[in-house]
Amino acid sequence: MVLRRIIKRLNLTFTLTETTDIARRYFSLQIFDGAMVGIGLVFGFHISGFHGYESLLRAIIPILIGIAISGYTGAFVSERAEQAYRIRRLERATLTEMSGTMLASAGTQATIFVSLVNSLSAVTATALVSTPYILASALKALPEHGLYLSMIICLALLSLSGSVVGKTTGIGVLRTALQMAGAGVVAAALIILVESAL
Amino acid sequence: MSEHRESTSITRIVLDVLKPHQPNIVDFSRGVASLRGVKKVDSSVLEVDAETETIKLVIDGADLSVEKIDEVIKRLGGAIHSIDAVVIEKLEHKK
Numbered sequence: 005m006v007l008r009r010i011i012k013r014l015n016l017t018f019t020l021t022e023t024t025d026i027a028r029r030y031f032s033l034q035i036f037d038g039a040m041v042g043i044g045l046v047f048g049f050h051i052s053g054f055h056g057y058e059s060l061l062r063a064i065i066p067i068l069i070g071i072a073i074s075g076y077t078g079a080f081v082s083e084r085a086e087q088a089y090r091i092r093r094l095e096r097a098t099l100t101e102m103s104g105t106m107l108a109s110a111g112t113q114a115t116i117f118v119s120l121v122n123s124l125s126a127v128t129a130t131a132l133v134s135t136p137y138i139l140a141s142a143l144k145a146l147p148e149h150g151l152y153l154s155m156i157i158c159l160a161l162l163s164l165s166g167s168v169v170g171k172t173t174g175i176g177v178l179r180t181a182l183q184m185a186g187a188g189v190v191a192a193a194l195i196i197l198v199e200s201a202l
Numbered sequence: 203m204s205e206h207r208e209s210t211s212i213t214r215i216v217l218d219v220l221k222p223h224q225p226n227i228v229d230f231s232r233g234v235a236s237l238r239g240v241k242k243v244d245s246s247v248l249e250v251d252a253e254t255e256t257i258k259l260v261i262d263g264a265d266l267s268v269e270k271i272d273e274v275i276k277r278l279g280g281a282i283h284s285i286d287a288v289v290i291e292k293l294e295h296k297k
Contacts, residue, residue, distance in 0.1 A: 020224045
């Protein structure tokens, strides 16, 4: 009941502020970015040799904090400016003061929601991709098992990101999912190549 | 001896309203219909521009308050251009 009300409220806010597509684009891009950062980290850890799970956590947590703050701040500043511009445009068109209207308050809420989507998508993706490798280290399992599982999660997230793009643009879910996953494979190959050359 | 007291009540008001495209006409009308005393809202789009649309709102009810209607329309981001018609009924109370 509460969840339904929240979803209804979110839908209304996104519709009023015309930010549905923006939130979807941010989600897709940030899942892609977050998954790439995650797999880059995991490969970096793996190639550079054994690390205890504590040192892995100590490396990953600051990165997650950095991604969260960067994602939130970047989206907040740009979306707040966009919403202010939209309100000014509507004020000019209707010749009325828009402050205090539901459009103005929806603009403020949308700015926060979109910033959270931008921030949390990347953080979640990075955390999801790096968790199996950290867990493998914590449980004293073979690091390769963690690496393979991280790679599978990364490919799944990249496919999800691609399928969201494909579904909304009507290009084709499979095509965009494969393109994104392909980019992940290319990134992994480059990481291995560069790391082994060092 | 019974005493008669008269009062008036607005039972129908026709408004010309300028509003942004969002909220759409359905949500906009629902917002107006949520007002106390409103029984029916009949809305139709008269004109569509790049950023705005002009709609005709026919509001039926009992003891409608123009101030309250104006307030809710403003909250929804619209502005009343003109009051095009009104129906007022006279109510007689026996004391």
